[in-house]
Each structure stands twice: as C-alpha cells, then as structure tokens.
Amino acid sequence: MADLPLDSAPTLPAAGGAREYVRIENVTKRFGDVTAVDDVSLSVMKGEIFCLLGGSGCGKTTLLRMLAGFETPTSGRILIDGQDMAGTPPYERPVNMMFQSYALFPHMTVEKNVAFGLEQERLARPEIERRVGEMLEIVRLGEFARRKPHQLSGGQRQRVALARALVKRPKLLLLDEPLGALDRKLREHTQFELLGLQQQLGVTFIVVTHDQEEAMTLATRIGVMDRGGIVQVGRPSEVYEFPQSRFVADFIGSVNLFEGRLVEDEPDHVRIRCAELAHLVHVDHGISSAPDATVWVAIRPEKIELSRERPAGDQNIERGVVRDVAYLGDASVYLVQLDGGRSVRVRLPNVERHASDRVARDEAVWIRWHPSSPVVLTQ
Amino acid sequence: MARSNQALRQGAGRRLVVAVPYAWLLLFFLVPFLIVLKISFSEARVAMPPYAPLLEWAEEARRLVVTFNVDSYVFLLTDGLYVSTLLYSVQVAAISTLLCLALGYPMAYAIARATPRLRNLYLMLVVLPFWTSFLLRVYAWVGLLKTDGVINNVLTALGLIDAPLTLLYTDFAVYVGIVYSYLPFMILPLYANLEKHDLQLLEAAADLGARPVTSFLRITLPLSLPGVIAGSLLVFIPAVGEYVIPSLLGPTDQLMIGRVLSDEFFANRDWPVASAVAITMLVLLVMPILLFQRLQGRQPGVGR
Structure with missing residues (x-):
C-alpha cells in the first residue's frame, strides 16, 4: 500500500492487454415509474470474472437479464464482442445464463x-452425446445422468445448471446468485470449483450476488451497485481498502465511520477534527478536497489495536470501556464505548487460546490505529 | 400416556373425516351400481318391478333358485343397434374432445399468461354460462341453428347465402352443442396446470437457443400433459353418455347411447337391457380413467 500515495485506488484494467468483451453504454431500464437500472456504463474484459454486488433491488439482476436478452434497455446500448445486441432475441445471443x-x-x-x-x-446425435458425457464428467455427475432433477440434492442441481449452460461453450456466462441456495460448506467448495472451471474453459463470467464474501473470493473485479447505478468498480482489495463512498465502505465489510472537518490539509498528511473523538485524526496522506469541507473517516474494525495500557505515541489514540464482546471463534469483535459516548467496533484475532488472557467486558481500554489506516471519504 | 391418548383421538378424527366421503361413495355410488348390476342379470317381465328376482324360494321344490340371466348382454352384442350407437357415441365424444382441446388450450394459455386482473375477468367469463340452466342454453342453440334461426337469417341478410343452411338436427349441431357446453371443463383444468408453470423454464430454454415454438413443444406442452388428460377426461366421459344435446340438436336417425338407455328404461320398460347398457358403458369408460391414473402415477415431479 506504500506505493499508493493518494487515498484512491489506481484505475487499472483487469489484466494487462485484456480485450474488452462486454460493453454496457449508458444503459437505463425503467419499469413504469421505477428506474431499475440508471445510466450504467461498464466494460468487462475477456476471461474476467466480474461480480455485480449489491443489495436486493439495486438493479443487478435487471442488468444481468438485459445482457441475456430477457429485458430490453429503455435507453443505452449493450455490445457483446463488439456487436450491438439491440433486437437480438435471447436464443440468438452468444451468452448463457x-x-x-x-x-x-x-x-x-x-x-x-x-x-x-x-x-x-x-448437432449430430453422437456429437451431442459425446459433449454431454464430457461435461457431466467435468461437473462429476456422470452417474446421475438418468436421474430427474427432483431426485438430486441442491448441490447436484447447481452443477446440472452449470453443466447445461457450459456445454454450449458460451463465450460469456451469466450467473445469478450461483451459490445462493447452497449451505455454507458446499458454497466454499463450489466457489473453488467454479474458479477452476472458469480457468479451464476460459469463459468470461458475469456474476450477480448480494454476498460480499462470494464476490471477494470469485471476482477479478467487483462492480458495487446501489439504487440502479454502479457506485464503484475495482479489484476486491481495491473495493475493500479504498472505498470511494460511505455506501461502499459500509456495504462491504464492517466499518467505523466518523463525521468530521478538515483542519489541516497538507500534501503529505491531513488532520481531521471529529466531534465524537477526543483527539484530531491524523492521516498520513493527502486528499483532494476543499478545505474546511465535511468529510468522513472510515476505519475498519480489524485495523484498530486494543490494549489495557496506554500505547506509546500521541496520535490516533482514544480511551474507552469495553461494552460488549462477540466471540466468533477465529476472532472476537469488541464494542468499545469512547469517552465521548460513541461506540467503536474493534476486531482482534484470537491468538491466545485461554479466554482469561483476553480483554473482557467492562474493562477500561485504549484503542489506537495507524495513520495509514483511515480512509477519508468526501461523499 | 396422555400423548398416546391424543394420538388416538387424532387418529379417530382423521378416520371420521375420511369416513364421510367413503360413506357417500358407498351409499350413492356403490349400492346403486350393485342394484343396476343385479337388474342387468335379471329377466324382463311385465310386472312391477319389471324384472324377475335373481333369488327365488321355490316353495314346493324347497330350494333356492338362482337365476343368472345374461340374455341382456347377448342381446346388446347381437343387435347391431347397440354396437353402432356405442361406436357413434364414442366417435362423437372423441371428436368433441379434440375440438374442445383445440379451442380450450389457447384460451387456457392466454388466461394463464394474462395480468392477474384480466385473468380473473376471463375466468369469470368462462364460468359465467353456468349461471344459466344447461337445458336453456341448449334450447337457445335450437333458436340459433334452425332454418329460420338467427344464424341463417343473418347470413341471408348479408347476402352470403341464397337458401338457408340445414344446421339443426345434424352431427354438426351435436358437435356445436357439446363443444359449447363442455369447453369450460377443458379450460379450467388446463388453466390450473398452465398457471402453475415456472416461466423461468421458458427463459432457460430461450437462453439455451430454443425458439418460442420449440420451447412450447418441448417444455410447456409436456408439462401441461396432466392438464390435457384431466380436461379431456372431463369432456370425453360425460360426452359419451350425453342425452340432452343429441336429443335436442342431433339427427333423429342416429341415436347416442344415452338416448338408447333412456328409451330402454322409459319407452320399452326393459330394465335389464337398460341396465346392461349402463354397465357396459361404465366398464368402457372406467378404462381410460385407470389408464390416466397409471400415467399420473408414473410421472412424479411433473406439474407439481
């Protein structure tokens, strides 16, 4: 991160020299008075796994359905492999869903x-049988070939659906919440299977999901959607570490947000006064914002340190009391109430096995974060 | 203990609920059926009732005489009238069923795909004729079809025909009457089936490269088969025994089995032959139902 001087992600293409395969130009879709997709422009490169991530009703599924041809854009263009898809029915598109x-x-x-x-x-019968057989082997369903869908488990059905779409050898595969109906263990397993298949077959994936974890593990790039628009596009780490808005910071992962005002604005650092914090927030990089503007400081819970003694140094240190502890197994989340009354989430890995070594409820503690940790947001 | 008591009471309640339809079937289907079956094996006589008993106590011989008479069935097979009437009835019913299917399927499909508000309106229109007496509606067709009826008058007035067409008392009139009367029985089960279809299956088919016609033939049609069969049986079975429509609209020289049955009972007062006709018809009609049920049992997961 040290090589990134500014508090914004560099806008790199997904991969060096990648070819654009899908191009969405100013696409808007209205259903009556409701604008489901609002002026979205997006490029997806060949061979990429692009995740459209957003809550329910954000327009991600509508966008996917327009790519498949089940909905027609109210305005704007969709190009697949350079070809305008307007007027092309679903059964003639080089796309499977x-x-x-x-x-x-x-x-x-x-x-x-x-x-x-x-x-x-x-295709000729023997050719069909050969390819179906091959595909069923790839998804490991060979022995279930003669079963009907209702005789299969959820995970098996998911693989049939995948095989049915992939056997057509599409250049672009659209996946709508592909792991949504699977239980947690199966999900993790299937995620890696999907990744393997994608690399093996060289297909471009566009995945719609509301699950940030799914997006993080699958995607080469994520497009975060909110109220019909794309609010940020970037690699999973960019979207997580360099959110460009409070919405993205809050939607992906968990975050502590403090509203404040810029009091010192230098090219190499800024200081921000937050009403809810006792001290000024020191950030070790400059930002591009008008002086004295309202900004928001976003700090991830895992980037905050927690200690019983006052840490060394005099920057980014606050005092508080632990009000609650949520034990998650691999980590614990501490709800620390600062002297100013505001509660802050702190996440620490449970390195010690014995609970007696850990900070407990109602203990007075100090929290501290590194000046590179806060993200300063202007919107 | 309390638990098993409760289970016992629940079991009793359940049995009571099941017992009601069984008692109904026993009382109003099985018992009359056995009576008719008994009469069909009796000998006709001019008396009251107009048939001989199966069991008779011969006083002087001191023995129980069982008369098991198959004359009625032999008569049915040997007299050409009954066989030809039955064949004609089955033919009329089969053709009417096909016509109902051809008309009803698109209608049911359109209703199932209409917006919820329109759907209720359409369904009401389908059921609306039931609010008028069936007999009245068939009589209304007499008024429409007769030589100086509405249809002929309109066609003449428009100059489309010179002389009135013979519509009434023909096979055509019978088909019109049956198709008109039984169409709702085709549409409703078909609609109930088509309305449940997952439209995403059609999207999936389109996505896999199927044109709309292919999607219909390979997805919608096979999945609607239970509806097709149910609707066809609901039309075919009552149409075979239809009495009113052919009597009022049909040709006088070719009777349908329902009319023959009624004539045997009321005009000839030959109850055994009439009963034999009824039993034969029942046996012939039960077969397609059994076939249907076997078909249904073999396709789990279809049309859930």
Missing part, C-alpha cells in the same frame, strides 16, 4: 437437460 432457481426442466433427465442446448444447435 445460470439461473438463481437453476430452472432445470423437471420432466427431463439430467442428461436431457444438458443436451437440450446442443439439440437447438442441430
């Missing part, structure tokens, strides 16, 4: 479900 509900055909066996797409291409 994996539905959130999987949408498997209930009256067909696994085999027939997977073969369906190839039959539409009027």
Whole structure:
C-alpha cells in the first residue's frame, strides 16, 4: 500500500492487454415509474470474472437479464464482442445464463437437460452425446445422468445448471446468485470449483450476488451497485481498502465511520477534527478536497489495536470501556464505548487460546490505529 | 400416556373425516351400481318391478333358485343397434374432445399468461354460462341453428347465402352443442396446470437457443400433459353418455347411447337391457380413467 500515495485506488484494467468483451453504454431500464437500472456504463474484459454486488433491488439482476436478452434497455446500448445486441432475441445471443432457481426442466433427465442446448444447435446425435458425457464428467455427475432433477440434492442441481449452460461453450456466462441456495460448506467448495472451471474453459463470467464474501473470493473485479447505478468498480482489495463512498465502505465489510472537518490539509498528511473523538485524526496522506469541507473517516474494525495500557505515541489514540464482546471463534469483535459516548467496533484475532488472557467486558481500554489506516471519504 | 391418548383421538378424527366421503361413495355410488348390476342379470317381465328376482324360494321344490340371466348382454352384442350407437357415441365424444382441446388450450394459455386482473375477468367469463340452466342454453342453440334461426337469417341478410343452411338436427349441431357446453371443463383444468408453470423454464430454454415454438413443444406442452388428460377426461366421459344435446340438436336417425338407455328404461320398460347398457358403458369408460391414473402415477415431479 506504500506505493499508493493518494487515498484512491489506481484505475487499472483487469489484466494487462485484456480485450474488452462486454460493453454496457449508458444503459437505463425503467419499469413504469421505477428506474431499475440508471445510466450504467461498464466494460468487462475477456476471461474476467466480474461480480455485480449489491443489495436486493439495486438493479443487478435487471442488468444481468438485459445482457441475456430477457429485458430490453429503455435507453443505452449493450455490445457483446463488439456487436450491438439491440433486437437480438435471447436464443440468438452468444451468452448463457445460470439461473438463481437453476430452472432445470423437471420432466427431463439430467442428461436431457444438458443436451437440450446442443439439440437447438442441430448437432449430430453422437456429437451431442459425446459433449454431454464430457461435461457431466467435468461437473462429476456422470452417474446421475438418468436421474430427474427432483431426485438430486441442491448441490447436484447447481452443477446440472452449470453443466447445461457450459456445454454450449458460451463465450460469456451469466450467473445469478450461483451459490445462493447452497449451505455454507458446499458454497466454499463450489466457489473453488467454479474458479477452476472458469480457468479451464476460459469463459468470461458475469456474476450477480448480494454476498460480499462470494464476490471477494470469485471476482477479478467487483462492480458495487446501489439504487440502479454502479457506485464503484475495482479489484476486491481495491473495493475493500479504498472505498470511494460511505455506501461502499459500509456495504462491504464492517466499518467505523466518523463525521468530521478538515483542519489541516497538507500534501503529505491531513488532520481531521471529529466531534465524537477526543483527539484530531491524523492521516498520513493527502486528499483532494476543499478545505474546511465535511468529510468522513472510515476505519475498519480489524485495523484498530486494543490494549489495557496506554500505547506509546500521541496520535490516533482514544480511551474507552469495553461494552460488549462477540466471540466468533477465529476472532472476537469488541464494542468499545469512547469517552465521548460513541461506540467503536474493534476486531482482534484470537491468538491466545485461554479466554482469561483476553480483554473482557467492562474493562477500561485504549484503542489506537495507524495513520495509514483511515480512509477519508468526501461523499 | 396422555400423548398416546391424543394420538388416538387424532387418529379417530382423521378416520371420521375420511369416513364421510367413503360413506357417500358407498351409499350413492356403490349400492346403486350393485342394484343396476343385479337388474342387468335379471329377466324382463311385465310386472312391477319389471324384472324377475335373481333369488327365488321355490316353495314346493324347497330350494333356492338362482337365476343368472345374461340374455341382456347377448342381446346388446347381437343387435347391431347397440354396437353402432356405442361406436357413434364414442366417435362423437372423441371428436368433441379434440375440438374442445383445440379451442380450450389457447384460451387456457392466454388466461394463464394474462395480468392477474384480466385473468380473473376471463375466468369469470368462462364460468359465467353456468349461471344459466344447461337445458336453456341448449334450447337457445335450437333458436340459433334452425332454418329460420338467427344464424341463417343473418347470413341471408348479408347476402352470403341464397337458401338457408340445414344446421339443426345434424352431427354438426351435436358437435356445436357439446363443444359449447363442455369447453369450460377443458379450460379450467388446463388453466390450473398452465398457471402453475415456472416461466423461468421458458427463459432457460430461450437462453439455451430454443425458439418460442420449440420451447412450447418441448417444455410447456409436456408439462401441461396432466392438464390435457384431466380436461379431456372431463369432456370425453360425460360426452359419451350425453342425452340432452343429441336429443335436442342431433339427427333423429342416429341415436347416442344415452338416448338408447333412456328409451330402454322409459319407452320399452326393459330394465335389464337398460341396465346392461349402463354397465357396459361404465366398464368402457372406467378404462381410460385407470389408464390416466397409471400415467399420473408414473410421472412424479411433473406439474407439481
């Protein structure tokens, strides 16, 4: 992080020399009075796993459905591989989609479900059978070929849906909450399977999800959406460490936000006065903002240190009392009430095994953070 | 203890609930069926009741005489009238069912895909004719179809025809009457099935490269098969035994089985033959139902 002088992520392309495969230009979609997608522009590179991340109703699924051709943009253009998709029906697009509900055909066996797409291409029977067999091996469903969807478990159905979409060898695969219906263990397992398949087959993925963890592990880049618009695009670490707005900082991960005013604005550091903190916040990099403007200081809970004794130094130190401790196993989250009344979340890994060594509830503590840790936000 | 007591009471309650329909079926289906079956094996006689008993105590011979008479069934098979009537009835019912399907499927499909508000309106329109007496509605068709009826008058006035068409008392009139009367019985089960379809399956099919026609033939149609079968049975079975429509609208030289049955009972007072006709019809009609149930049992997961 030391090589990043400013408090904003560098706008790098996903990979050096990558070719743009999907281009969304000023796309807006309205349903009656409701604007589901509001003037979105976006590029997705070939071979990328791009995650559209946002809460329910943020327009991410609508955007995906426009790519698949199930919805028509009210205005704007969608280009796939340089071709304008306006007027191209779903069945003629070089795109396949994996539905959130999987949408498997209930009256067909696994085999027939997977073969369906190839039959539409009027391939020869032996060719279809060969490719279906291969694909079922890849997703490890060979022995379930003759089963019907209702005879499969959730994870197996998910793999049938994936096989059915991938057997068409699409250049672009759209995935709507691909892991949403799976339990936690299966999710983690499937995530890595998806990544492996994606690399093996060289397909471009666009994934819609509301789950930030899913987005973090899968994505090469994340597009965070809010109220129909894209609010930030970047690699997972960029979006997490360099959020550009309070919404992104708060939506991805957990964050302590303090409203304040710039009192010292130098190229190499700034000082911010926050009403809820006893001392000025010292940040070791400059920001581009009008002097005396209202800004927000965002500090992640895991970037705050907690100690019983007053730490050395005189910057970014506050005093408080532990009001609550949430034990998570690998880490604990401490709710520290500062002298000013404001509560701060602090997350510490549970290095010690014995609870007696850890800070307990109602203990007086000091918190401290490094001057590089806070993110200063202007919106 | 208290628990098992409660389970016992629950079991009793459950049995009571099930007992009501069973008692109903026993009283109003099985018992009359057995009576009709008994009469069909009796001998006709001019008396009251107009048939001989199956069991008779012969006083002087001191023995119980069991008369098991199959004359009625032999008569049905040998007299060409019954076989031809039955075949004609099945033919009329089959063609009417196909016509109902051809008309009803698109209607049910359109209703299932309409917006919720329009859907209720359409459903009400489908059910609306039931608010008028069935007999009245069939009589209304007489007024429409007869030589100086509404249809002929309109066509003549428009100059489309010179002489009135013979519409009434033809096969055509029977088909019109049956299709008109039974169409709701085709539409409603079809609608109930089509309305439950997951539209995302069609999106998935389109996404995999299927044109709308292919999606319909490979997804919608197979999934609606239970609805098709249910609707077809609901039309076919009553149409075979239909009495009122062919009597009022149909040709006088070709009777349907329902009319023959009624004539045997009331005009000929030959209860055994009438009963034999009823039993034969029942057996012939129960077969497609059993077939349907086996089909349904074999396709779990379809049309849940």
